Amino acid sequence: MSLLVTGSIGIDTIKTPFGISEDCLGGSAVYFSMAAGFFCPVRFVGAVGADCPFDLAEVFTGREIDLTGLEIRAQSKTFRWTGLYHDDMDNRTTEHMELNILAEAPPKVPDAFKDSRFLFLANTAPALQLELLEQVEKPTFIAADTMNCWIHGHLDDLETLLKRIHCLIINEDEARLLASEHNLIRAGQVILDMGPDLVIIKKGESGSITCSKDGDKFILPAYPADDVRDPTGAGDSFAGGFMGYLTESDRIDFDTVKTAIAYGTVVASFTLEDFSVNGLSNTNRNNIDSRLTELRKLVTF
Amino acid sequence: MSLLVTGSIGIDTIKTPFGISEDCLGGSAVYFSMAAGFFCPVRFVGAVGADCPFDLAEVFTGREIDLTGLEIRAQSKTFRWTGLYHDDMDNRTTEHMELNILAEAPPKVPDAFKDSRFLFLANTAPALQLELLEQVEKPTFIAADTMNCWIHGHLDDLETLLKRIHCLIINEDEARLLASEHNLIRAGQVILDMGPDLVIIKKGESGSITCSKDGDKFILPAYPADDVRDPTGAGDSFAGGFMGYLTESDRIDFDTVKTAIAYGTVVASFTLEDFSVNGLSNTNRNNIDSRLTELRKLVTF
Numbered sequence: 001m002s003l004l005v006t007g008s009i010g011i012d013t014i015k016t017p018f019g020i021s022e023d024c025l026g027g028s029a030v031y032f033s034m035a036a037g038f039f040c041p042v043r044f045v046g047a048v049g050a051d052c053p054f055d056l057a058e059v060f061t062g063r064e065i066d067l068t069g070l071e072i073r074a075q076s077k078t079f080r081w082t083g084l085y086h087d088d089m090d091n092r093t094t095e096h097m098e099l100n101i102l103a104e105a106p107p108k109v110p111d112a113f114k115d116s117r118f119l120f121l122a123n124t125a126p127a128l129q130l131e132l133l134e135q136v137e138k139p140t141f142i143a144a145d146t147m148n149c150w151i152h153g154h155l156d157d158l159e160t161l162l163k164r165i166h167c168l169i170i171n172e173d174e175a176r177l178l179a180s181e182h183n184l185i186r187a188g189q190v191i192l193d194m195g196p197d198l199v200i201i202k203k204g205e206s207g208s209i210t211c212s213k214d215g216d217k218f219i220l221p222a223y224p225a226d227d228v229r230d231p232t233g234a235g236d237s238f239a240g241g242f243m244g245y246l247t248e249s250d251r252i253d254f255d256t257v258k259t260a261i262a263y264g265t266v267v268a269s270f271t272l273e274d275f276s277v278n279g280l281s282n283t284n285r286n287n288i289d290s291r292l293t294e295l296r297k298l299v300t301f
Numbered sequence: 302m303s304l305l306v307t308g309s310i311g312i313d314t315i316k317t318p319f320g321i322s323e324d325c326l327g328g329s330a331v332y333f334s335m336a337a338g339f340f341c342p343v344r345f346v347g348a349v350g351a352d353c354p355f356d357l358a359e360v361f362t363g364r365e366i367d368l369t370g371l372e373i374r375a376q377s378k379t380f381r382w383t384g385l386y387h388d389d390m391d392n393r394t395t396e397h398m399e400l401n402i403l404a405e406a407p408p409k410v411p412d413a414f415k416d417s418r419f420l421f422l423a424n425t426a427p428a429l430q431l432e433l434l435e436q437v438e439k440p441t442f443i444a445a446d447t448m449n450c451w452i453h454g455h456l457d458d459l460e461t462l463l464k465r466i467h468c469l470i471i472n473e474d475e476a477r478l479l480a481s482e483h484n485l486i487r488a489g490q491v492i493l494d495m496g497p498d499l500v501i502i503k504k505g506e507s508g509s510i511t512c513s514k515d516g517d518k519f520i521l522p523a524y525p526a527d528d529v530r531d532p533t534g535a536g537d538s539f540a541g542g543f544m545g546y547l548t549e550s551d552r553i554d555f556d557t558v559k560t561a562i563a564y565g566t567v568v569a570s571f572t573l574e575d576f577s578v579n580g581l582s583n584t585n586r587n588n589i590d591s592r593l594t595e596l597r598k599l600v601t602f
Binding site for chain 2 (some may be wrong): 228
C-alpha cells in the first residue's frame with residue numbers, strides 16, 4: 001500500500017529546561033515520515049530552500065522514504081521555527097518564526113505518487129491542503145491536521161476541506177474552538193457533522209479521544225513518559241504511526257483504527273524522549289511493539 | 302467485609318451554567334457512602350448540627366448504610382459550602398464556606414465499628430484523620446484523601462499520616478504540589494516513597510493514573526460524559542466505588558485494584574450527570590455494570 005505525506009521541513013531551535021537544540025531538523029513531514037517509516041514505505045512531498053543544511057536521504061537511511069517529491073528551491077529559504085518550552089513542558093511559546101518557503105506555492109505531487117491510496121495532509125492553509133489532495137487520483141483514506149489560525153481566519157476553506165477528508169487529527173483546544181463546544185465528546189460529534197468519518201482529538205499527556213460517524217468511540221491514555229525532553233513533533237509522529245499502521249494493514253475498520261491509534265501513541269512517546277528526530281532515529285519496530293504491549297497492559301482491567 | 306467512612310455532611314449551594322441548587326445535600330461521607338453502598342454495607346461516621354434539614358436514613362434508603370456513627374449536635378451548625386462552576390465546568394470557585402461543626406472535635410468511631418477492615422478517611426485535617434484511624438483496631442486497608450491547604454499548612458501531620466495508610470487518593474494538582482514534581486509518573490513515585498503502597502492520581506475528565514510500590518501501573522480514562530451538570534462529589538464517589546468494590550471482593554491485589562478503579566470511575570460518571578446526590582440516587586448496580594462493560598470496550602484495542 002502507498003502512503004503519501006505533504007508537510008513542512010523545518011530548521012528548528014528548541015529551548016527547554018533540559019537544554020537548547022539549535023538549528024536542528026524539524027517539520028511535520030519529517031516527523032511524520034520517520035514515524036510512518038516503521039510500518040510502510042512513505043512518499044514524501046515537501047520543499048526546502050538552498051539554505052537547508054540537512055540531507056534527508058541520510059536522515060531517512062534504513063526507512064523506505066521516497067524523496068521524489070522533495071523540492072529544493074535555489075531562490076528560497078527554508079522554514080524556520082524557534083520554540084520555548086516552559087518548566088512544566090506542557091506549554092510552549094513560539095519565539096520566532098520565518099515561514100519562508102511555506103509562504104510560496106506548495107510543492108507538486110509527482111506523477112509517480114498520484115495513485116497513492118493513503119494520504120496525510122499535515123497542517124498548513126486549508127486551501128493548500130485542498131490543492132494538494134486534488135492532485136491525488138483516488139485516495140482511499142485522507143487524514144489532515146489543522147490549527148487555530150486556520151479555524152480563526154480560513155474557516156470557509158477548512159469547512160470545504162472537512163467535506164473532502166476521512167479523518168481529522170486535531171488537538172483538544174483546536175477541537176473546542178472548531179466546534180464551539182467545550183465538552184470533547186460533544187465537540188467530536190459536531191466535527192463529525194462537518195464531514196469527516198473519524199475525528200481524533202489529541203490531549204497531550206492525557207492521550208486521545210476518537211469518535212467515528214458510525215458511533216464508535218475509543219479513548220486511550222498517552223504512554224506514561226517519565227522523561228520528556230522535547231515534545232516537538234509528537235503530534236506529527238502520532239499521525240505517522242497511525243497512518244503508517246493503517247497503510248501497512250490496508251484496512252480502515254474501527255478495530256484497525258484503534259490499534260493504529262495505539263501505535264501512534266507509542267511512536268510519539270519515543271519522539272518526546274529526545275531532541276528533534278533523535279528519539280525516532282534511535283528506536284526500532286521491536287521497541288515500538290514492546291511498548292504497545294506495555295500500553296495494552298496499562299489500560300486493561 | 303466491613304467498610305468504614307469518616308467525612309463531612311454538608312449543606313451545599315451549587316451554581317453552574319445549568320442552574321442553581323440551593324441548600325442541597327452534600328459532603329464527602331455522603332457521596333462516598335451512596336457510591337460504596339452499591340457494593341457493600343457501609344459504616345458511616347460524621348456529624349451535623351441541629352440545623353441539618355436532611356434525613357440521611359431516608360436518603361440512604363435501599364442501601365445498607367449504618368448510621369450508628371452519625372452524631373447530631375444540638376449546639377452546633379452543619380458545614381456549609383457554596384461553589385460556583387465556570388462555563389467550562391472544569392474549574393470552580395468556593396464563593397462561601399462555613400466550617401461550623403467541622404472545626405469542632407471529630408465524631409467518635411462507635412465501638413461496634415472498631416473492627417472495620419476497610420477504612421476511608423475523607424479529606425480533613427491530617428491530625429484528625431490520624432485521630433480517627435487510631436480508633437479502628439486492625440484495619441486491613443486504609444485509604445485517605447487530602448487537599449492543598451493541608452499540604453501547604455500541615456505537612457508534618459500529613460507525612461505522619463502517609464506512613465500509616467495504604468492508599469492515597471489525590472488529584473493531579475495536589476500530587477504535583479505534594480511531590481514538588483510536575484511529571485505525574487514521577488510525582489506518583491515520590492509519593493509512594495512517603496509511605497503508601499498505592500497512589501491514585503485523579504485527573505478529572507482525563508481519568509486517573511495509579512502507581513503501586515510493587516511497580517505496577519494502571520492508567521484509565523474517565524467514562525466519557527457528554528452531559529456534565531454538577532461535578533461536586535465526583536471525587537468522593539470515585540473513592541466510594543473504589544473502596545466499595547475492594548470491600549465486596551475482600552482483596553487488594555493489583556488486578557482487583559484495577560477493577561475497583563474502573564468501578565470508581567463509572568460510579569463518579571453518574572454523580573456528575575445531576576445535582577447533589579441525585580445521579581447516585583437514580584441509578585443502580587445494573588446500570589453501573591453496563592457502563593463498566595462499555596468503559597472496558599472504550600479502552601480495549
